[in-house]
């Protein structure tokens with residue numbers, strides 16, 4: 001939709017071109033949410049895509065994703081064969097059920113900054129123990145684990161004028177076995193619960209819970225818990241009021257599905273052969 005409150009669009013090509021932050025500013029990435037509803041408080045857009053960041057880079061330490069990497073670019077990324085968690089990338093990209101138009105412009109950073117419970121890039125980054133790189137307006141940089149970056153529905157740790165520069169996914173997390181489970185109320189609906197399990201070579205198990213709850217959660221265990229221990233850990237970590245309530249699912253359904261999918265993931269990763 002046309003945003004009729006916008007007076008200026010700035011297209012900085014370098015960090016030094018970023019204007020001093022002022023009330024009414026908003027970063028523009030893919031614009032898939034920004035242009036989807038009126039933004040009465042916004043009068044100036046800072047288009048991050050003009051900065052020309054390299055979408056992704058693979059090194060021995062892991063994958064670095066620019067905030068402006070699109071879902072389509074991420075989905076096409078080929079990871080080294082020994083990074084057996086690689087299928088998670090495509091599974092999470094496909095959990096954003098938009099048309100090819102959305103996929104080709106929606107960005108990883110935009111998804112994290114939206115901080116919607118159903119943000120699949122949040123799920124991916126939480127499971128893979130991602131760290132956010134944040135640019136501050138004074139020229140400095142800070143780093144935050146994704147679980148400290150996403151604080152609640154449409155609430156992040158970004159301070160005024162801060163920009164999410166990118167995300168680092170460590171190689172160690174990418175070498176773990178994974179199990180992915182997702183459910184929505186309708187076949188093409190937004191995720192009502194999206195859970196990811198990971199098992200490391202020493203037997204450790206981690207469960208990421210997203211979409212069903214207001215903010216992402218990663219539960220880590222030194223060994224695979226039995227079903228009762230897993231249920232207890234979920235009950236302790238997720239009080240009832242943390243379950244999310246919107247048109248994509250009621251809290252009691254989300255709680256039930258979270259427990260059910262967690263059990264499925266536990267069982268899948270109990271079998272040494274499963275990936």
Ligand SMILES: Cc1cc2nc3c(=O)[nH]c(=O)nc-3n(C[C@H](O)[C@H](O)[C@H](O)COP(=O)(O)OP(=O)(O)OC[C@H]3O[C@@H](n4cnc5c(N)ncnc54)[C@H](O)[C@@H]3O)c2cc1C
Nearest residue numbers: 027029030031032033034067107109110111113118119164
């Ligand atoms: C059909 C459809 C389906 C969708 N499905 C889902 C879904 O399943 N799950 C979901 O989470 N979302 C969904 N969305 C919402 C949205 O498209 C995605 O969250 C998308 O990833 C947002 O990315 P974007 O680049 O388009 O962000 P934009 O719309 O450009 O920006 C979103 C917000 O983030 C801020 N922002 C963006 N990048 C940065 C940055 N680097 N630093 C600081 N602030 C920044 C913007 O100022 C704005 O407030 C859907 C949208 C559509 C139209």
